[in-house]
Amino acid sequence: MNGTAVSVRGLTKRYGDVRAVDGIDLEIGTGEVFAILGPNGAGKSTTVEILEGYRERDAGEVSVLGTDPRHPTRLWRSRVGIVLQTANDTAELTVRETVRHFAAMYPSSRDPDEVIAKVGLTEKARTRLRQLSGGQRRRVDVALGVIGDPELLFLDEPTTGFDPEARRRFWELIRGLSDDGTTIVLTTHYLDEAEALADRVAVIAKGRIVAEGEPATLGGRASAKAAVSWLEDGGRRRIETRTPTATVLELTARFDGEVPELTVTRPSLEDVYLDLINASPDSEQRPS
Amino acid sequence: MSDTVASTRARAVDREGSGRLPSIAASGWGRAAVETKMFFREKDAVIFTFSFPIILLVIFGSIFQGELEGHVTVSQLYTAGLIGAGVMSASFQNLGVGIAVDRDDGTLKRLAGTPMPRSAYFVGKILSVLILSVLEVAILLAVGVVMYDLNLPTAPGSWLTFAWVFVLGVTASSLLGIAVSSLPRSAKSATAVISMPFVVLQFISGVFIPFTALPEWLMRIASFFPLKWMCQGFRSVFLGEAGASLELAKSYELGRVALVLSAWMVGGLVLCLTTFRWKGRRDG
Numbered sequence: 001m002n003g004t005a006v007s008v009r010g011l012t013k014r015y016g017d018v019r020a021v022d023g024i025d026l027e028i029g030t031g032e033v034f035a036i037l038g039p040n041g042a043g044k045s046t047t048v049e050i051l052e053g054y055r056e057r058d059a060g061e062v063s064v065l066g067t068d069p070r071h072p073t074r075l076w077r078s079r080v081g082i083v084l085q086t087a088n089d090t091a092e093l094t095v096r097e098t099v100r101h102f103a104a105m106y107p108s109s110r111d112p113d114e115v116i117a118k119v120g121l122t123e124k125a126r127t128r129l130r131q132l133s134g135g136q137r138r139r140v141d142v143a144l145g146v147i148g149d150p151e152l153l154f155l156d157e158p159t160t161g162f163d164p165e166a167r168r169r170f171w172e173l174i175r176g177l178s179d180d181g182t183t184i185v186l187t188t189h190y191l192d193e194a195e196a197l198a199d200r201v202a203v204i205a206k207g208r209i210v211a212e213g214e215p216a217t218l219g220g221r222a223s224a225k226a227a228v229s230w231l232e233d234g235g236r237r238r239i240e241t242r243t244p245t246a247t248v249l250e251l252t253a254r255f256d257g258e259v260p261e262l263t264v265t266r267p268s269l270e271d272v273y274l275d276l277i278n279a280s281p282d283s284e285q286r287p288s
Numbered sequence: 289m290s291d292t293v294a295s296t297r298a299r300a301v302d303r304e305g306s307g308r309l310p311s312i313a314a315s316g317w318g319r320a321a322v323e324t325k326m327f328f329r330e331k332d333a334v335i336f337t338f339s340f341p342i343i344l345l346v347i348f349g350s351i352f353q354g355e356l357e358g359h360v361t362v363s364q365l366y367t368a369g370l371i372g373a374g375v376m377s378a379s380f381q382n383l384g385v386g387i388a389v390d391r392d393d394g395t396l397k398r399l400a401g402t403p404m405p406r407s408a409y410f411v412g413k414i415l416s417v418l419i420l421s422v423l424e425v426a427i428l429l430a431v432g433v434v435m436y437d438l439n440l441p442t443a444p445g446s447w448l449t450f451a452w453v454f455v456l457g458v459t460a461s462s463l464l465g466i467a468v469s470s471l472p473r474s475a476k477s478a479t480a481v482i483s484m485p486f487v488v489l490q491f492i493s494g495v496f497i498p499f500t501a502l503p504e505w506l507m508r509i510a511s512f513f514p515l516k517w518m519c520q521g522f523r524s525v526f527l528g529e530a531g532a533s534l535e536l537a538k539s540y541e542l543g544r545v546a547l548v549l550s551a552w553m554v555g556g557l558v559l560c561l562t563t564f565r566w567k568g569r570r571d572g
Contacts (some may be wrong), residue, residue, distance in 0.1 A: 087394030
């Protein structure tokens with residue numbers, strides 16, 4: 001890591017009596033791909049919109065590329081790319097017209113045709129946005145997010161509504177941007193997406209960060225109990241153990257060779273995630 | 289973190305542009321081009337904005353023929369009134385609905401997230417409204433001349449009056465349109481919310497029905513709004529001195545026209561600056 005792209009201390013945002021964001025600390029390094037996970041209403045979007053300079057905060061210190069996003073300048077905006085959740089604007093413009101129009105807003109931009117190629121829309125460059133599919137429309141959003149060649153890119157639930165193949169292609173696109181050196185902050189519902197893309201993950205539940213770390217080790221995942229399962233006497237047997245290798249050795253000896261239908265599984269990111277958000281503190285005291 | 293745009297990262301990407309933030313004028317011009325292009329590609333909007341005054345002129349001009357006092361023809365009267373309504377349609381109605389849609393479909397939010405100066409959005413809107421208004425007026429005049437023997441004024445003074453009534457009217461109506469765009473809760477309701485007051489205003493401002501035929505309380509209400517004064521200004525241009533006797537005050541009161549339209553410009557600007565929302569209601 002060389003430098004800090006985003007730094008957040010004690011971020012708080014209330015809507016009436018509800019604390020949507022309740023004291024969040026974050027540190028995102030330059031060049032990192034950082035995923036924010038959490039259920040609907042957990043405070044993900046509020047947090048990201050405060051970082052993007054769209055929303056006021058009640059308390060806390062925030063620095064994004066060295067600037068407080070409460071007072072966004074045009075220069076700062078030119079260094080930050082934003083891909084919003086949903087948009088249906090410029091429906092009557094073609095892909096190329098739209099990308100060129102937004103390119104002209106930046107002090108210096110990427111080549112529009114190159115960006116269109118990068119998001120895989122070269123064949124649709126002359127098509128009006130109205131006629132694109134949902135996934136193609138989303139790729140236009142990404143093109144507009146990166147046209148100014150941002151140092152930091154925010155992606156808010158970028159692949160909602162994608163089919164599996166489109167999601168894979170989208171992930172490749174994000175990896176390519178990351179390889180170019182862009183810092184990426186992404187919110188998502190999809191755990192496989194976080195696992196596939198993110199260097200680090202933060203899980204937000206009820207306005208607080210309940211876990212933070214690399215996807216592979218999140219919530220003690222790597223050292224958690226493994227489940228060993230096999231078939232014996234016509235029924236499925238299953239034990240949870242911290243020493244699955246010893247268990248398998250024991251079983252191998254008992255069966256004198258092949259253990260029928262043997263599986264050894266660690267908890268998936270999804271298991272860890274569901275445990276985390278269900279175990280989050282003071283859930284019964286909160287107004288809903 | 290560096291304050292300069294030229295980032296320290298070594299990047300293998302081609303970059304375009306000057307390296308300086310684009311000016312408001314350049315950004316506003318870019319917006320105007322895009323706004324106008326989108327407008328003409330959206331057939332419903334074109335029909336909605338343009339055809340209404342033109343169809344009404346054709347209908348009214350065909351139904352009510354003949355002359356009023358002082359050799360003023362009814363079709364002349366309607367041409368002047370419908371130019372006022374046409375200008376208001378291209379500015380007030382077009383912007384009121386269009387900006388409500390922009391707020392709903394993500395246009396405003398996306399623009400707010402770019403380095404574009406926010407004023408460029410309004411510069412673009414007003415430039416595109418000017419283009420539309422000039423077109424609308426040209427078509428209405430053409431219909432008037434070709435179908436209803438409208439005599440265009442020859443005196444330069446009349447065209448000067450036309451120019452300032454047009455500019456003040458477009459500006460005041462545009463600012464009001466921008467202000468009123470915050471009223472509709474969503475794009476779906478925008479057409480209904482914005483069109484209703486506009487239709488009422490047309491009926492009480494002397495567009496369809498001679499102003500003098502209205503009961504006094506309606507006249508008072510209409511005199512508060514800009515459309516009545518715009519139409520009065522346009523009548524002075526196209527009906528000439530002969531038509532002045534048809535006015536309530538037996539004069540076109542051009543001084544008051546200028547005063548009321550200017551007052552609405554100031555009021556509209558204050559409303560815009562105090563009430564404009566860059567976010568939709570869903571965005572909180």
